[in-house]
Amino acid sequence: MIYLNNAATTLQKPPCVVQAVVEAMNGQGSCGRGSHTSELSAARSIFHAREALARLFAFRYPERVVFTSNATQALNAALWGLLNPGDHVIATDWDHNSVLRPLHTLAKERGVKVDYLPADRQGRLEYDQLEGLLRPSSKLLVGTHASNLTGNLLDVACMSDFAKKHGLVFLLDAAQTAGSTPISMEEMGVHLLAFTGHKGLMGPQGTGGLCVAPGVELRPLLSGGTGVRSFEEEQPQEYPEHLEAGTLNGHGLAGLGAAVDFILETGVETIYAHERSLTERFVQGLRELDGVKAATPKYTLDIEAVTLSAGPNHRYVAQWTNVVAMDIHAMEAMGYRFLEGSPAKHPGEAVIGQYMAYNFQDTTRPEGDDMISRFEGDWDESGNQIRVPDPYLDPVGQECTLTLETDAGVLSMPLRPVGVVKEDYSKGSETTDGVMISLDDLYRLLDQGNPDFQHSITYDCILVKASSISRVSKVEGQINAMGYPTQSMESIRKPLEKEVQQKQLMLGGLGAISLFVAALGIINTMIMSISERTREIGIMKSLGCPVSDIRIMFLAEAGAIGLIGGVSACIISFITSFIINLIAMGPSINHLLPALLGSEDMARVSVIPPWLPVFAVAFSVLIGLIAGCYPANKAVRISVLEAIKNQ
Numbered sequence: 283m284i285y286l287n288n289a290a291t292t293l294q295k296p297p298c299v300v301q302a303v304v305e306a307m308n309g310q311g312s313c314g315r316g317s318h319t320s321e322l323s324a325a326r327s328i329f330h331a332r333e334a335l336a337r338l339f340a341f342r343y344p345e346r347v348v349f350t351s352n353a354t355q356a357l358n359a360a361l362w363g364l365l366n367p368g369d370h371v372i373a374t375d376w377d378h379n380s381v382l383r384p385l386h387t388l389a390k391e392r393g394v395k396v397d398y399l400p401a402d403r404q405g406r407l408e409y410d411q412l413e414g415l416l417r418p419s420s421k422l423l424v425g426t427h428a429s430n431l432t433g434n435l436l437d438v439a440c441m442s443d444f445a446k447k448h449g450l451v452f453l454l455d456a457a458q459t460a461g462s463t464p465i466s467m468e469e470m471g472v473h474l475l476a477f478t479g480h481k482g483l484m485g486p487q488g489t490g491g492l493c494v495a496p497g498v499e500l501r502p503l504l505s506g507g508t509g510v511r512s513f514e515e516e517q518p519q520e521y522p523e524h525l526e527a528g529t530l531n532g533h534g535l536a537g538l539g540a541a542v543d544f545i546l547e548t549g550v551e552t553i554y555a556h557e558r559s560l561t562e563r564f565v566q567g568l569r570e571l572d573g574v575k576a577a578t579p580k581y582t583l584d585i586e587a588v589t590l591s592a593g594p595n596h597r598y599v600a601q602w603t604n605v606v607a608m609d610i611h612a613m614e615a616m617g618y619r620f621l622e623g624s625p626a627k628h629p630g631e632a633v634i635g636q637y638m639a640y641n642f643q644d645t646t647r648p649e650g651d652d653m654i655s656r657f658e659g660d661w662d663e664s665g666n667q668i669r670v671p672d673p674y675l676d677p678v679g680q681e682c683t684l685t686l687e688t689d690a691g692v693l694s695m696p697l698r699p700v701g702v703v704k705e706d707y708s709k710g711s712e713t714t715d716g717v718m719i720s721l722d723d724l725y726r727l728l729d730q731g732n733p734d735f736q737h738s739i740t741y742d743c744i745l746v747k748a749s750s751i752s753r754v755s756k757v758e759g760q761i762n763a764m765g766y767p768t769q770s771m772e773s774i775r776k777p778l779e780k781e782v783q784q785k786q787l788m789l790g791g792l793g794a795i796s797l798f799v800a801a802l803g804i805i806n807t808m809i810m811s812i813s814e815r816t817r818e819i820g821i822m823k824s825l826g827c828p829v830s831d832i833r834i835m836f837l838a839e840a841g842a843i844g845l846i847g848g849v850s851a852c853i854i855s856f857i858t859s860f861i862i863n864l865i866a867m868g869p870s871i872n873h874l875l876p877a878l879l880g881s882e883d884m885a886r887v888s889v890i891p892p893w894l895p896v897f898a899v900a901f902s903v904l905i906g907l908i909a910g911c912y913p914a915n916k917a918v919r920i921s922v923l924e925a926i927k928n929q
Contacts, residue, residue, distance in 0.1 A: 363500030442471030844906020
């Protein structure tokens, strides 16, 4: 059996966890309720769990590690214990309902105001909107370290910097990351950390907790049930008893302590590497699906200060560079079109977007004259660019330096662009002015001493290329069956295709009526012709003309009428299509040929495939022949005597 629902709970526990729980159930009493050996054993076991968790989270205050039954209770304790009427909270679209529901109730019962940091269509939080959500009454910033739906990791550095700048309390929901992703509360600037024991920590269910940094005071969610100071009317002020009411789950916490010991001994880095290998295994599995031509993970480097420099003394600098990491060896198979150079094949090589060169500024030139705009070239009267100016620097083949300015320091690595891809919005904005590097180069860059960034890498998406458009639905179905959502042009194409089919049926019906009317016209014309040529037919028969020749003569005339009609209709259609395309492209001499034949850079509104006129003419002739059958048969049945007498 393969169990994959670890976002809900970890099924396979380390053997030491099971052993610790069994031993606790056989020998531990109630913590803090007496001095018996069993009670002291429980107290030592629970204190050990606090210390182990404090070490895991790089938290110097084990006494402020407060145990709860799960992360939901921990989050409720933080929210209800901190917020007062009129306070304002900034949450995110990623947050679990363990955060959303308490906030909703607090808004109704205490008048707490809540705003949510939105996520874009790719599921990435729009951190640049944080400032716009700030209010004078803002008190708390809350976010989930990793989405339980997508696995995307929160930019903790950005969130904590914002909280520190504006004096907010920062609550981090680590239900999905505790135990599998390195967490340092002090370095990350986290004031409140909620965790659960049964997921990444690999402990028993019914365990969890809240780490409360000094300086943050919370009202108890529950009161009573402490084993100390029982005579006091209110909950003790000292931690952890301040937030721990009732008898703790000592047996479960013994297992949790053993699980954390296992994680500390194994190493979070090792666990993370294992999870990364499973992700790569999944990507490889996608590549092997029936109907899949190629697949690549895609990660956008979401760091504010990313620069690319080149030339002597870094003369040319491209600021705020859009850097995307992917399997660049699969770019051609994925449908990326190269305008220059070739895909990267060696470490340190990169591919750039079509207009990335225009992002470079010449630092030796005065401001305002230090960059070339690609829109400054020549334009025709219709508003189409016919010449693009040359940039100051052609980066292809140049030795460049990619630099990241982070809170942990400056990271850099040499980079050599070797190819240019054509702009393609369907594949991403990086094809316009971005830089595409390999995933290995990204890891190599982030390995320079910033493990937080290393662990923040969760793929934005995985791009999958089907072998043909007819296989897209099948490939999507296979991926959906695995439990993963997909997005493709199929969701747009199918409704459009249905609409087109409806219009085709409507137009087909009109065409059928038109053909019927045309056939009646041919029949009527031929009958009139036979009436006027009755004597001629009689003379032909009297002279011994075979009946078959007379029939062929009239059928040929009917076919000729269909041929003339078909050719005329095709000519009119070509002229109409040309006019429609010319109007759509803009009336211009330069657009005459593209409007007729199309071009690489201009799409036609009306397209007539070469086979269609041939089919149309042949079909028109066939209709003419079919329509001419009745008049031709009528002609051969005319009596010679009757024909001559009627004349």
